[in-house]
Amino acid sequence: MNAALFHTSLGGLALNSPILNASGTFNADVFSRLFPLSPTLGALVTKTVTPNASAGNPQQRTVELPGVGMLNSIGLQGRGIIYTMERDILEWANAHNLPIILSLSADSEESFSQMATYINKHPNGTHVQAIELNVSCPNVHAGGALFGSSPEWVAKAVSAVRSATDKPLWVKLSPNAPDLVGVASAAADAGATGLTAINTISGAHVDIRRRKPSLSRISGGYSGPGLKPIAIHHVLNIAKAHPNIPIIGVGGITCAEDVIEFMMAGCTAVQVGTQCFATPAVFLDIMDDLESWCEREGVKQLSDLVGCAVSR
């Protein structure tokens, strides 16, 4: 592998590769058996961790949407922040030597702040290289409305975490926000060092055989190839409004050409999610094809491509 081609720096965080996994789509234990994770992946983004354990939603939790992706309503199933910091994080750190990006979610800015303080003070907190805030969750102070829909609420959450930790802090933006660039600006002003764009977009599916919605919770998050043009649209807008904050692009990436497209649209790094389910070795294919493409095009460093398609 051509190390110089892939090396990148993301808001002070040095990465061997700009290709990461998307939160909730990747099992480090299984994937490390499939291929050498380092330096294939730039960092490992964890499944979202909540303050306390949650059993998640009833079945059915996923729907395949042939050709275009999937819906999911898993419901943030997990074992909570304490178990994660005491146990899981040591397992991940032992399984590979990748930087760990801890994805966090909470239902209030106070709770976000407490989690960040806990991570910062925990002896195992040194294994956390950055935090990614998942704000696609209800805000109890706003009657359960989506945190990520409001620039004001996101600013409060980011400020709360920012004052609790100096770690690099990314915010994963929701396309369900009426004004995504406004939310991005609020996050940047409140101290985010990276913007992840975009999370899943709300969607639903009716099972015409059973004559009812397929998902037990009726609606879920749509992801997959069909999400890509929506993600590119938002990335271009954020890059134009905020040329100095790194963007981590995510949404429907399946191949090397998609990675190049996101980088040209302004992304310093990208995350691959849903395609991991269909093609677990997708990272190997992407890295191989990126090398070939760059050689053909005379590109010496992938980072040279970042933002070349953004109109200034």
Place this chain on the structure above:
Amino acid sequence: MMHSPATPPNAYTRLDEYRVTVRFNAVGPTGLYHMRLHFDAGRLSGAPHAPRPGQFMMLDIQDDRDFRFRRPFSLMSWNPDTQEGDVIYKIVGEGTQRMAQWQEGDQSLVLSSLGVAFDDFKNIRPKRTLMLAGGVGLAPLLLWAEAGRQQDWQDDEMPTLIFGVRCHEEVKPLMAHLSTIMPLDKLILCTDDGSFGFHGNVVQWMDAHIEQVKYNYENILVCGPNPMMAASVKKSYELLPEAQVLVSLENHMPCGTGACYGCVVGQSEGRPPVKVCEVGPVLEASRVCWDTHGPTVGAFVYEKGVYPHFSADTVASMTTRGQG
């Protein structure tokens, strides 16, 4: 009550991606497909495929780059010398519809071997084992029996197979293979329409042979449609409360690798839900929450104390202890 095995990662033997080539893909009179796949050496390890009975594989059904999940399958037969394995399926959705079009020489990709195997559970005595198969659920059970034959199990050591199908026509294409594995006195066919063997399903067969079941068996292995498994598990514990009943589950399984949390089932006694692809697919039936339709996610609530509770006090107590 025993709840083994405890550590799924140990069960992942030689997980790799394999290119497979269709040797034949034949359809029987009732729409049951029988496909033979040849496995190339693993793409990453270069080692040959070595599935263990009970484990599963994720079969790629994508055409070029059009997005589809992989589909989980258990092999029904495996020949380590030729590196060929057999799959049986019926057309139940778009994935199997596509597979039905595959012809000799067509290729695909397989992620294998995933999950835990029957022999990860200790104390299974084949001779004292009753296998309850419904339709294509035959596959993992017959593979286990076949692997036993490859280890020289004699006729009197073999398990008993109760195989439920709709009609005689359905089982005819499988009879040649079945009879090479199973001694005929240990192969009982049940047909819904009574066209061959026992008239009824496997649970009705158990009801008609209560004494035989009670005195001859201590292990029961079940695989089939979810309602069939739910009824079989209930009947098994009713007749043999002390038996070790193992089920091979096949939930909606988008990834098969433990990443997506799409396939979870609830555990009994209020314990946290588990991923079927990771802790299963073979699970002790008493460990799983059931209703009449099959396994369920259960009560959806973690009992307090299963995992540590986090609150403002957690952070406050860290400060006073001077951590960090």
